[in-house]
Amino acid sequence: MPTPVLLGPDGLPIDRTRLLQEQAAPSLTSVRQIATGHPAEGLTPQRLAALLKEAERGNAIAYLELAEQMEERDLHYLGVLGRRKRGVAQLEMTVEPASDDADDKAAAELIRTFLDRLELQGEVFDILDAIGKGFSVTEICWDTSEKQWMPKALKPREQRWFRYDLVDGVTLQMWDNAGYLPLAPYQFIVHEAKAKSGLPIRGGLARPVAWAYLFKNFDLKSWITFADVYGQPIRLGKWGPGASEKDKSALLKAVRNLAQDCAAIIPASMEVELIEAKTSGSVDLFEKLANFLDQQVSKAVLGNTGTTDAIAGGHAVGKVHQNASDDIVQSDARQVEVTLNRDLVKPIIDLNMGPRLRYPILRVVIKTKQDALQTAQALGVLVDRGLRVDQDDVRRLLGFNEPKPDAELLVPAKTSAAPPTPGATAPEADATAPVPDVGGNLAANARLPASPAVLDTDAIDGLVDEQTAQWQQLVAPMVQPIHDLLASCANMDEFLKRLPSVVQAQNTTALTEALARSLFAARLAGETEADLG
Incomplete structure (x- = not known):
């Protein structure tokens, strides 16, 4: 198969040999060094405002260094931001072929091969660093040892080694000894996570959170000074x-x-x-201010405070806030899908199979949390009403797997019969069982086949069937006086007023005797294991 010719954004053929070399790796002899500044030390409102303005003008190094330090110094911000990133990084990823054509299915399988990697979760976590800083850059390290182009690693690169074009503010450039250069095609995954619309450099959460961080830092310093001399x-x-x-x-x-x-x-x-x-005044002012600022950070990062901070409202408020967090996870997942399909899926397919009009689609699977008990109860009602439900759909909904052939299966509590094995034939129909006629009624001279549950009944089941068959005549002496009272009353107030006297006069003799006989028979059956039929 001839090697497909790939063109870059400039219309020129892509140099494949260059793809095998890391373009944004750090080194001591280049401008991309791991040494970094620490603008958080001695930060003041004036300095913070100045470095934020510098970031807008294209020099975002100090702002990005501050964003990194904020995660190191503020434990609350580190916790909520990490929770948001892990919420997406841990999700399962699937691939949908562009069509049912064999070639499209082969392309989808190629992407699935790449996704089957233990390192993927950590790599996606690094890609989501854009949530705090506004953007992230991940370099694709290609490997061709298996006679195909496949990423062997996705390496995160420091955001301070890149900048947005000074003219349009949206085109990312790489910092090099020769200046700022365009990003090489098929070499980088650029993810932009926007907390707000506008310039990408202003879209990260670190920008609004920086003010809360600054004020909380002042508050903590005063609190520690106060605690040092308190008392x-x-x-x-x-x-x-x-x-x-x-x-x-x-x-x-x-x-x-x-x-x-x-x-x-x-x-x-x-x-x-x-x-x-x-001391005079409230000595817990420092704690209240710190908690207030933490709650504002929680709102910015997670959209709420109820899933992180202990606030009034209990379970109901927590559920509402959890729904808000779920919405944010869905939004982050969709943004990651766009980035990975554009900067990862397309390059893998193009380098191995050539450009095409349709590409497989990588999906981040968001599983909706289901209440197993409520789902089971609803299924029981719907199935009894005749709804046909695929067992595979139910297992997928509840998170159960298809049982293996030699698995030990759970059985209903009221039956001792083993569950039917796959492929087993159903019990033969009894020729004497009544069958329904066209109108749905039972024909006089026909009989339905007995169900397995009926064939496997014990003495207690027989007693239950006997008593439920005559429940109306047993309960009638108790219910009829209430019906008579209701018919004789002019309104509900009169009915409620006279009801206690009627209840006291109810005749419960028949029901009491029936229950006593049943309990005696059940006890006898349990002691002797006899069949009461």
């Missing part, structure tokens, strides 16, 4: 007339030592006074 008395040193600078220095050292080891010596002419510390 300690004020040490007031007094010196007498004529004290020298040496005496004053010794006195200052003494009062300071009182806070460290509670021991100090001073001349007799000097005096140290301990003044009891008294």
Whole structure:
């Protein structure tokens, strides 16, 4: 098969040999070095505003370094951002062929081969770093050892080694010793996760969260300073007339030592006074402010606070907030789908099978959480009403697998018969069983085949069938007085007023005797294992 000719965005053929070389790897001799700045140290509102403006103008290095430090220094931001990224990274991925043609199915199978990798979850997690910083760049490291083009690794690259074009603000360029260069085609996965519309560099969550981080940092510093001296008395040193600078220095050292080891010596002419510390106002102001800022960060990252912060509202509020988080996961998953289909699926197919009009579609599978009990109850009602349901659909809905041929299967609690094995023939029909006529009624001289459940009944089942067959005549003496009362009353208030007297006069003799006989017979059957029929 001849090697297909691939054209880059500039219309020129792509140099395949260059694809086998890493283009954005760091090195000590290039501008792409792992050493980084730390703009979070000594950050002020003025400095934060300045570096955000610089990012808009094309120099986003300080902003991206700050975004990295925010994840390292703010544990709450690290937690909620990591949760959002893991929510998508752990999802299953499937591939849909473009059509039922053999060639399209082969293309889809090629992508499935690549997805069957243990490293994929971590690689997708790195791609989702765009959620915080606005964009992420992942370099595709190609391998041709198996006579086909297949990525052997997806390596994340530092965002500060790239910048957006100064003219349009949307075209990403790579920083190199020769300046900023266009990204090589089929070499990079560029994912842009937008928290808001506008320029991509302004679409990351780190930009709005940076202000909350700054104010929380001020709050924590004040809180720690307050905690360091909270409850300690004020040490007031007094010196007498004529004290020298040496005496004053010794006195200052003494009062300071009182806070460290509670021991100090001073001349007799000097005096140290301990003044009891008294606090006024609310001492939990620092904690309240920190919690408030954390909740704002939770809203920005997860869309709510109920799934991360302990707030009033209980389970109901948590369910509502969980739905909001699910919406965000779905949005992130769809954005990842677009990126991977454009920057990963297409290059793999083009390099191995040539360009085409239709490509297989990679899907990120989002499984809807189902309440197993509610689903089972609904299925029971619907199936009893005649709804035909595929067992495979039910297993997929509830997360059950198809049982293996030698699997130990669960059986209904009321039957001791083993479940029918696949391929087993049904019991032969009884020629004497009544069959329904055209109208659905039972014909007089025909009989239906007995079901397996009826054939496998015990003494207790027989008693239950006997009593349920005559329930109407047993309950009638109790129900009829209520019917009579209802017919004689003019309104509901009168009915409710007279109801207690009627209930007290109900005749329960027949029902009581029937229950007593049944309990006695059931006890006898259990003791003797006899058939009461």
